[in-house]
Amino acid sequence: MLIVGIYVAWNLTLGLALWLLPVADQILAWALGRGDFNWFHNGLHGFETRLSRVGQGADPWSLILLMLTFLGFWFGTALTLRLFHNRRLSGLFGRAPVVLRDFTLGVAMMAMIGGGIALFLSQTPLLPQLQLATDPALWLLFLPLALLGILIQTGAEELVFRGYIQGQLAARFASPLVYLSLPTILFGLAHYNPAEMGTNTWLVVATTGLFGLAASDLTARSGSLGLAWGLHFANNVLAILLVSVMGGLDGLALLQLAETGASADLLKPLLISDMLLMVSVWAACRLWLRRR
Structure with a gap:
């Protein structure tokens, strides 16, 4: 409260x-x-x-x-x-060197796997036609401030959902069923917006909930917020600054859907592919954590 x-x-x-x-x-x-x-x-x-x-x-x-x-x-x-x-607030993040290392890992994993999936989708009809939405010179001018803003936004959500809520639950309850599921449900419901998402509202909630579950699990496994924060940051940079398909938060998107707009039928396969991306990134991060 x-x-x-x-x-x-x-x-x-x-x-x-x-x-x-x-x-x-x-x-x-x-x-x-x-x-x-x-x-x-x-x-x-x-x-x-x-x-x-x-x-x-x-x-x-x-x-x-x-x-x-x-x-x-x-x-x-x-x-x-x-x-x-x-x-102190710093206690939620973990040790600074670990946070920085894992943040970099999260960004790299999302960039490599997300780039690979985007390249694959570009060869199929699943990826809709895109058009330039923001003048590149203007985009580059605002890019540093925008990156800082997304760093603040994603860091805030990781602090509240994974750092504070998950951390307090894990300190009180030994069962992962409690400290992984509750932050996941809350994170998914925080993105409930039927006014903008229409018939895809619950699919959006499920997609964000799946990301929340992956982030919660990786936080528990890595012992810091760095990995989840890096994944979250890279994901939002892609969705807000590079390619906007949801029809909102597109003030600095470099690319957006062509004039046909984002219909519910068009967004559904994109959301499903986003879920596939998250599962792939989570699996790759878990494998990396197991080997280090």
């Missing part, structure tokens, strides 16, 4: 800043004698549109601001650990 409360408070703070930005412009214009100033009306004017664009990540700055909302989970988890468990 504290984690969620601080997350909500942080989002309200960012929303207030988003509301006040046009007000600052109006104050400047009023001070220069270029117009009248109504702080309430001018602040609300267009606010819903700006808020909606942030929620959808519809343009580069909106996407980056959306990623920054996940800082609330970092703040909330840190305070919760301090108040209730007398622990």
Whole structure:
């Protein structure tokens, strides 16, 4: 409850800043004698549109601001650990060298196996036609900020679901059935969005739940958040910055579906292939962990 409360408070703070930005412009214009100033009306004017664009990540700055909302989970988890468990946030990650090593491994595994599956799909009708969505020069300009934003977003989810919830459950219950299944279910349901996913809603929940299960198992096996974080980071870079097929969070996508759009029938095989990717990456990581 504290984690969620601080997350909500942080989002309200960012929303207030988003509301006040046009007000600052109006104050400047009023001070220069270029117009009248109504702080309430001018602040609300267009606010819903700006808020909606942030929620959808519809343009580069909106996407980056959306990623920054996940800082609330970092703040909330840190305070919760301090108040209730007398622990530091760094204790959820594991030893720094191990985290860095496993993060790199996760990114490499996802890139190699995901690239191989993408190459295979490109030779079949399963991969729909793509088109350039963002000017490459603009994409490169925003890329560092976007990568940092995705690092924050994926790190926040790993902290809450694998670091805090799974870690606390594992400390209390010896059975993997408890400490692996509950974070998996919660992670899957956190992506429940029938307004955007339509008939594929539960398939999306199952796909994200499968990723959550793989991440939870690898966290338990490796002893740090690095591997799950690396996989999560690489997966979201692919889905948000490289190829957008879900119709949201596409403000900085380099490629997107052609004008035909993402129908439910078109997305279903892509989601199934994503599940195949996750199983393959999980198996490869487990094999690597067993051999090292």
